[in-house]
Amino acid sequence: GAGVSQSPSNKVTEKGKDVELRCDPISGHTALYWYRQSLGQGLEFLIYFQGNSAPDKSGLPSDRFSAERTGGSVSTLTIQRTQQEDSAVYLCASSPAGGRGRNQPQHFGDGTRLSIL
Amino acid sequence: RKEVEQDPGPFNVPEGATVAFNCTYSNSASQSFFWYRQDCRKEPKLLMSVYSSGNEDGRFTAQLNRASQYISLLIRDSKLSDSATYLCVVTPFYSNTGKLIFGQGTTLQVKP
Numbered sequence: 414g415a416g417v418s419q420s421p422s423n424k425v426t427e428k429g430k431d432v433e434l435r436c437d438p439i440s441g442h443t444a445l446y447w448y449r450q451s452l453g454q455g456l457e458f459l460i461y462f463q464g465n466s467a468p469d470k471s472g473l474p475s476d477r478f479s480a481e482r483t484g485g486s487v488s489t490l491t492i493q494r495t496q497q498e499d500s501a502v503y504l505c506a507s508s509p510a511g512g513r514g515r516n517q518p519q520h521f522g523d524g525t526r527l528s529i530l
Numbered sequence: 531r532k533e534v535e536q537d538p539g540p541f542n543v544p545e546g547a548t549v550a551f552n553c554t555y556s557n558s559a560s561q562s563f564f565w566y567r568q569d570c571r572k573e574p575k576l577l578m579s580v581y582s583s584g585n586e587d588g589r590f591t592a593q594l595n596r597a598s599q600y601i602s603l604l605i606r607d608s609k610l611s612d613s614a615t616y617l618c619v620v621t622p623f624y625s626n627t628g629k630l631i632f633g634q635g636t637t638l639q640v641k642p
Binding site: 444446448453454455456457458461463469472504508518519521522523524 | 534564572573574575576617628629630631632633634635
């Protein structure tokens with residue numbers, strides 16, 4: 414498909430376990446973003462990758478959260494020692510480029526629904 | 531205070547009605563503004579960008595008031611298919627990353 418692909422679509426795990434969430438951006442998109450959406454809340458920015466630049470990690474809520482993007486394409490978001498408050502939908506988005514241009518729409522994947530028991 | 535604030539609603543309107551949503555943002559130097567639409571348990575999708583001069587796309591009209599720091603979305607002749615959550619989105623001036631700051635969304639239910 415041509416869209417942003419995320420896996421798994423659903424993940425249930427026990428508190429304290431580590432989880433890895435995967436994102437395949439749209440081919441050719443240089444910018445990749447991770448957001449999360451808790452129940453009844455708006456989307457919360459987590460981290461942003463743009464080409465080979467250092468990622469903007471300013472939205473990561475704690476040092477248990479990390480992300481990497483290999484080869485400028487696929488990205489993995491890792492949550493270590495998961496807590497119940499980590500339960501949310503984790504959304505990945507990509508766009509042709511970052512920057513402040515108006516016409517840089519971000520295309521979102523379907524998300525990974527993470528539930529911590 | 532949240533950076534982007536919206537009335538969560540829900541707004542319940544009959545088909546054919548005109549409905550308006552407002553959104554306020556706190557960072558006066560914010561650069562770009564958007565409305566996204568999110569259907570239940572689906573990903574957000576860009577509805578339209580918002581320009582200072584105001585812009586229209588079919589039944590949808592978006593306005594930006596920089597002086598008052600608010601953004602509006604007007605939907606005319608509402609359809610059942612317009613039922614969704616509408617997310618007000620801004621990008622912060624201080625960052626050139628393109629990261630989006632989302633409001634919590636306004637829920638619209640259009641009834642037959």
